[in-house]
Amino acid sequence: MDLMVSRLIVAAAFVVLLGSAAFWFLTIPETVPASALGPHAPNLTNGKEMFYAGGCASCHAVPKQEDKTRLGGGLALGSPFGTFYVPNISSDPKDGIGDWSEAQFVTAMVKGTSPTGEHLFPAFPYTSYQRMSLDDLRDLFAYLKTLPPIMGKIRDHDVPFPFNIRRTLGIWKLLFLDGKPFKPDTTQSAQWNRGAYLVNGPGHCVECHSPRNVLGAIKSGKRFAGGPSPDGQGGTPNITQQKLKDWSVKDIADTLTTGMTPDADFVGGAMVEVVRNTSQLTPADREAMATYIKTLPAVEGSASKK
Amino acid sequence: MKSASAIAAVAVFALGAAAVLAQEDPIAARKALMKSNGQAAGAIAKMVKGEAPFDPAVTKKAFATFEDAAAKMPALFPDNSKVGGETTAAPKIWEDMADFKARFVKLGTDAKAADTRVKDLDSLKAVFPDFAKNCGGCHELYRIKKS
Numbered sequence: 001m002d003l004m005v006s007r008l009i010v011a012a013a014f015v016v017l018l019g020s021a022a023f024w025f026l027t028i029p030e031t032v033p034a035s036a037l038g039p040h041a042p043n044l045t046n047g048k049e050m051f052y053a054g055g056c057a058s059c060h061a062v063p064k065q066e067d068k069t070r071l072g073g074g075l076a077l078g079s080p081f082g083t084f085y086v087p088n089i090s091s092d093p094k095d096g097i098g099d100w101s102e103a104q105f106v107t108a109m110v111k112g113t114s115p116t117g118e119h120l121f122p123a124f125p126y127t128s129y130q131r132m133s134l135d136d137l138r139d140l141f142a143y144l145k146t147l148p149p150i151m152g153k154i155r156d157h158d159v160p161f162p163f164n165i166r167r168t169l170g171i172w173k174l175l176f177l178d179g180k181p182f183k184p185d186t187t188q189s190a191q192w193n194r195g196a197y198l199v200n201g202p203g204h205c206v207e208c209h210s211p212r213n214v215l216g217a218i219k220s221g222k223r224f225a226g227g228p229s230p231d232g233q234g235g236t237p238n239i240t241q242q243k244l245k246d247w248s249v250k251d252i253a254d255t256l257t258t259g260m261t262p263d264a265d266f267v268g269g270a271m272v273e274v275v276r277n278t279s280q281l282t283p284a285d286r287e288a289m290a291t292y293i294k295t296l297p298a299v300e301g302s303a304s305k306k
Numbered sequence: 307m308k309s310a311s312a313i314a315a316v317a318v319f320a321l322g323a324a325a326v327l328a329q330e331d332p333i334a335a336r337k338a339l340m341k342s343n344g345q346a347a348g349a350i351a352k353m354v355k356g357e358a359p360f361d362p363a364v365t366k367k368a369f370a371t372f373e374d375a376a377a378k379m380p381a382l383f384p385d386n387s388k389v390g391g392e393t394t395a396a397p398k399i400w401e402d403m404a405d406f407k408a409r410f411v412k413l414g415t416d417a418k419a420a421d422t423r424v425k426d427l428d429s430l431k432a433v434f435p436d437f438a439k440n441c442g443g444c445h446e447l448y449r450i451k452k453s
Contacts (some may be wrong), residue, residue: 211395268451
């Protein structure tokens with residue numbers, strides 16, 4: 001009998017060990033090595049376009065000030081998992097990303113891994129940014145470096161157990177981060193593909209315009225169908241053809257330019273900040289985004305509220 | 307004379323009814339004002355976009371609508387009107403009432419200034435985008451859309 005018990009204990013220990021090893025192995029934060037990046041001459045004009053397409057300033061600009069190029073962070077982002085405090089991504093070498101290498105920046109954007117090898121929380125939308133091209137990412141990094149350094153480290157996130165165990169995000173990533181770059185649809189026009197890239201990659205529209213599951217990931221099949229706001233105040237509208245069927249491509253592009261919808265309402269909430277960014281894009285890029293959005297198949301929103 | 311006083315009586319009654327409505331149902335009253343703001347903005351937008359010819363009578367009326375709404379809105383947010391009637395008013399309004407009211411003062415001033423500055427389509431195109439920032443700026447902070 002004693003032998004039986006000790007055998008069971010050994011077996012259990014073995015299973016736990018194996019499980020831990022598997023967990024450890026599966027949750028290793030991935031990185032992009034510097035060797036994966038070939039020679040590149042940064043294009044700052046394109047970097048700026050990516051900055052506005054990506055809406056970096058919406059979260060990272062110091063709150064309550066007009067200058068949106070001061071990326072000192074500090075905004076509190078509420079969520080069902082706790083409060084995230086947006087980090088400083090200014091060019092300051094100590095408190096910002098001034099001393100990051102290009103590979104470290106690319107790693108954060110497409111793998112969601114910090115330079116110290118920690119998983120970043122997906123409140124930072126690398127699920128979308130992973131679709132961006134390496135050239136665009138490197139141009140964006142070059143542009144960010146031209147923006148003013150802001151001193152001051154931002155406090156840690158206020159995320160309670162168990163979500164504060166970053167290693168578990170490795171499992172989240174296995175489930176929800178597919179690691180695929182944007183793949184053009186050859187049956188569609190170049191303009192449509194440009195729009196699809198901007199909307200799904202840097203623009204990360206889907207991150208707010210979709211409902212999320214209990215793990216905080218977007219409900220597949222409900223992409224772009226709108227959803228409750230993560231901070232619990234209000235929500236975002238459905239931007240599939242379910243809701244926008246009466247909008248023309250021009251209506252969508254105009255809304256991204258002026259903030260005024262075709263029924264002469266003005267967008268509110270966080271969308272005001274989005275329009276502040278999209279209004280800085282080239283008209284061609286806005287039209288491309290509108291062209292793509294106009295083709296999003298109608299999906300019933302999960303929120304039944306009108 | 308008789309008909310004039312009858313009209314006056316009706317007008318007074320209508321005004322009184324509007325005031326009573328505002329008092330009884332501030333949510334409905336402010337929604338109605340915002341709806342007329344939307345219609346006014348829509349009429350201007352059509353001209354700016356080139357979908358309708360420039361019409362000074364329409365722009366004048368539109369800016370008068372904004373000015374009127376700016377004057378009436380601040381009184382329509384009593385403490386008992388935070389919820390109900392499918393309101394999209396954000397709780398932040400009552401946390402920051404001074405700023406909220408100041409924005410309507412600015413809206414009124416800007417509407418008046420825009421009215422005197424707009425002479426033709428070019429001046430409307432020059433004035434309207436800046437004027438419209440009043441709309442978006444306030445919606446950003448003080449309106450919550452449900453979906």
